[in-house]
Amino acid sequence: MTPASSATPPRAALEPNGREPLKGLRVVEIGVAMAGPFCAMLLGDYGADVVKLERPQVGDDSRSWSPYFHESLSYYYAAANRNKRSVSVDIKTPEGAAIARKLLEQADVLVTNFRLGALDRCGLDYDSLSRINPRLIYCAISGFGATGPLSAEPANDLFMQAYSGGMSITGEPGGSPAKMGMSVADVGAGLFATVGVLMALQVRQVTGKGQRVDASLLEGQMAMLTQFFTRYYASGEVPGPSGSGALSSPTYRAFQGSDDWIVIAAFNQRMWRGLCEALEQPQWVDDPRFVDGTQRSDNRQLLIGMIAAVMKTRPTAYWQDALRRCEVPCSAVHTIDKVVVQPQVLAAQMVQQVELSGLGMMSMPGLPLKFSDSPGSIRLAPPRLGQHTEVVMQELGYPPAQIAQWVGSGVIELDQGWTQGV
Numbered sequence: 001m002t003p004a005s006s007a008t009p010p011r012a013a014l015e016p017n018g019r020e021p022l023k024g025l026r027v028v029e030i031g032v033a034m035a036g037p038f039c040a041m042l043l044g045d046y047g048a049d050v051v052k053l054e055r056p057q058v059g060d061d062s063r064s065w066s067p068y069f070h071e072s073l074s075y076y077y078a079a080a081n082r083n084k085r086s087v088s089v090d091i092k093t094p095e096g097a098a099i100a101r102k103l104l105e106q107a108d109v110l111v112t113n114f115r116l117g118a119l120d121r122c123g124l125d126y127d128s129l130s131r132i133n134p135r136l137i138y139c140a141i142s143g144f145g146a147t148g149p150l151s152a153e154p155a156n157d158l159f160m161q162a163y164s165g166g167m168s169i170t171g172e173p174g175g176s177p178a179k180m181g182m183s184v185a186d187v188g189a190g191l192f193a194t195v196g197v198l199m200a201l202q203v204r205q206v207t208g209k210g211q212r213v214d215a216s217l218l219e220g221q222m223a224m225l226t227q228f229f230t231r232y233y234a235s236g237e238v239p240g241p242s243g244s245g246a247l248s249s250p251t252y253r254a255f256q257g258s259d260d261w262i263v264i265a266a267f268n269q270r271m272w273r274g275l276c277e278a279l280e281q282p283q284w285v286d287d288p289r290f291v292d293g294t295q296r297s298d299n300r301q302l303l304i305g306m307i308a309a310v311m312k313t314r315p316t317a318y319w320q321d322a323l324r325r326c327e328v329p330c331s332a333v334h335t336i337d338k339v340v341v342q343p344q345v346l347a348a349q350m351v352q353q354v355e356l357s358g359l360g361m362m363s364m365p366g367l368p369l370k371f372s373d374s375p376g377s378i379r380l381a382p383p384r385l386g387q388h389t390e391v392v393m394q395e396l397g398y399p400p401a402q403i404a405q406w407v408g409s410g411v412i413e414l415d416q417g418w419t420q421g422v
């Protein structure tokens with residue numbers, strides 16, 4: 001299941017190093033799919049003890065999304081759920097909700113991306129939880145945010161790429177609307193939620209009190225589209241798709257060589273002169289139609305065509321060498337299989353191997369933030385459903401007889417082992 005490569009990815013350290021920046025932080029996640037789980041995973045990557053509450057028998061919906069590592073673990077679930085402990089509990093039952101409340105009495109952070117109001121119906125609303133734990137940071141990730149006429153409506157990544165305007169600027173001019181390849185709305189909301197949690201923790205350092213943090217797919221996307229909204233308000237022009245490049249610059253986009261695609265990112269006069277040198281077109285430097293950024297933008301389509309005609313005459317390797325000699329930023333357009341074997345990626349330890357107990361190894365991206373004194377680590381592989389139910393119940397002080405009773409009544413579920421789709 002691990003792609004072949006010229007170098008073996010490092011095996012992730014599965015033992016805590018004791019110096020993680022968030023070590024000692026207790027996080028409870030009640031989330032599914034990507035936005036909430038991604039936020040909680042980032043906190044876990046840097047030392048937080050993350051307990052993920054999942055529905056018995058089903059778990060996080062993404063457990064059933066194929067394909068699977070070793071025919072057992074969903075790739076999608078694995079991508080956002082390392083460094084967590086899984087507790088299978090039915091919070092819709094009074095007993096299950098009481099277990100969640102007891103866990104949250106001792107927690108620093110709750111991360112949830114359940115639909116607004118869902119946890120309220122289980123008695124796990126912010127007001128109730130803040131009374132029993134005034135230091136709790138309650139982070140709620142929703143589709144549209146906590147206020148407004150659509151606040152209670154559901155949303156997903158594709159929906160929000162369309163609603164927020166992001167899809168309208170993606171794709172080729174004149175073509176159909178295009179989705180970003182990555183789940184940019186979900187992951188973006190997870191990133192903003194993580195920032196919000198860390199800010200709230202900093203405030204708590206001063207005040208001693210927790211607070212509610214609301215993040216949403218909509219607000220996250222609008223923040224990430226800031227340059228397009230400000231462009232619209234400045235010019236009155238509605239931005240549209242620009243393919244592989246910028247809306248105006250003809251020298252900031254992908255071009256096709258004789259064998260493959262390459263991106264050129266020449267965005268100032270020095271780089272423009274370097275581009276003309278690399279393309280062996282010195283006469284373009286002082287051409288009145290291209291003499292500065294404004295003229296190049298005004299004659300955008302003409303210049304794109306001229307550059308494209310030259311680029312098609314030689315392979316991308318030739319152009320990369322020529323452009324780099326002339327100090328023009330450029331890159332081949334890598335497919336995923338080429339990214340994971342890049343020397344830079346491997347040197348940054350951005351491909352890690354993690355062992356799945358009883359199954360074998362899986363590869364996944366490493367940690368994106370590096371610290372000189374307090375690095376994070378991959379301490380736990382993505383868990384089986386209910387893998388840690390029993391040990392967490394014991395940590396909460398429940399006696400074996402009580403645990404057995406709840407197992408028998410379906411309130412909680414113990415480790416079911418690796419089962420495809422669960």
